[in-house]
């Protein structure tokens with residue numbers, strides 16, 4: 001065979017090889033694309049520790065721990081994976097995934113249980129109880145957050161705020177967050193156990209502070225660790241609550257009506273002693289341990305969150321002072337004491353509260369665990385994976401809220417889009433104190449704006465390290481002068 005006659009054969013052979021290679025290459029690429037599409041984008045980081053170091057760097061930076069999530073949301077989109085403290089995590093930030101996970105109609109998700117948190121707030125706490133136990137506990141506690149309790153809280157909180165504000169003009173610099181933490185702590189303790197003694201309040205606030213700090217610490221229970229300090233502080237808080245419960249029972253048994261208490265503890269003990277309740281399934285009585293764990297839980301859930309949200313609100317207001325303040329002042333009530341009904345008339349203040357809650361996203365994401373393999377946003381999520389609904393991203397998504405970084409209370413002239421306003425969560429774990437928290441914020445806003453003008457002493461936007469909720473590191477120091 002000469003060279004010429006070999007040529008077509010070689011060309012044919014070459015074409016066949018090229019076609020075969022193309023096919024093999026295509027299949028490999030398709031397989032690769034398929035497996036990449038199966039699991040959410042992101043990085044598992046280093047073996048075992050995953051991206052824990054990067055997360056800790058964020059916690060330790062002035063931008064706060066949310067920066068870890070924010071930067072990955074930008075890089076990977078609305079669904080990404082990471083690995084933290086040896087566990088796989090997926091973050092989701094669409095309204096549709098928020099609805100599916102938080103409403104949990106499929107029953108496929110449950111709240112994440114963290115052993116070290118349970119050691120601090122108690123494993124009978126609403127925050128840690130199993131799904132079944134949680135249902136029973138919540139049915140007991142939900143009745144405490146009635147309209148009557150909210151009205152009482154408004155009156156008491158108003159009194160506390162008026163009293164606290166009266167001294168601010170003589171103080172030079174007021175570190176807003178510090179004062180607000182004190183006011184909200186007093187409000188919680190009054191509502192829950194009628195504790196008003198200043199010395200006892202101070203010592204309890206210190207101990208609850210240690211418990212909160214330990215919730216973020218490495219769970220190593222050795223004498224010098226932050227975690228140990230928290231465990232010891234929990235012990236002291238439990239002793240205070242035991243003593244209070246004992247005293248209440250003694251008062252009830254000796255029919256001492258001089259000390260009538262209008263607080264949550266009294267209601268819980270009343271159900272306990274007569275075995276009946278106004279509504280819902282109370283066939284199972286709460287144990288003292290359940291009552292104590294949940295009083296501590298409610299102090300933690302209500303104090304820091306509300307104080308942080310209030311501080312952010314004053315900051316946003318300070319940055320938008322003139323127009324917004326005038327509008328609030330115009331709707332001001334001149335009553336010496338505010339009632340719950342007065343607040344419903346303060347429509348613009350309510351929108352301002354909502355807008356502050358949206359922008360601050362004090363609880364930035366809600367952790368759950370997947371109970372069976374499932375698909376979210378087109379990606380496969382395995383059973384046992386931690387799944388986090390990133391509420392902050394939803395609150396700042398330009399497709400959900402136009403100009404999301406602009407403080408614009410009037411955006412709430414219209415209802416927010418479905419499943420897009422999540423400062424208090426959604427579904428079976430929605431914040432029990434949401435109406436109370438909103439009412440407290442309106443009360444403070446009203447009193448603060450109608451009493452004072454203020455200037456910011458330190459506008460540093462850095463975020464405090466090692467706190468459960470996003471707080472300004474400076475505590476937002478201000479100098480106030482009385483409005484004429």
Ligand code: HEM
Pocket residue numbers: 126127138297298299301302303305306309362363366367422423424425426428429430431432433434436437438
């Ligand atoms: C601005 C203030 C507040 C904010 C932003 C806030 C936010 C939240 C959020 C987002 C959750 C749900 C977390 C999740 O689904 O994983 C929650 C739960 C809870 N909050 Fe609040 N909260 C605030 C004030 C309060 C107050 C004043 C109380 C009153 C004691 C309270 C009591 C609770 C309780 C008991 C839970 C647990 C509910 C459950 O697991 O069933 N919160 N809060």
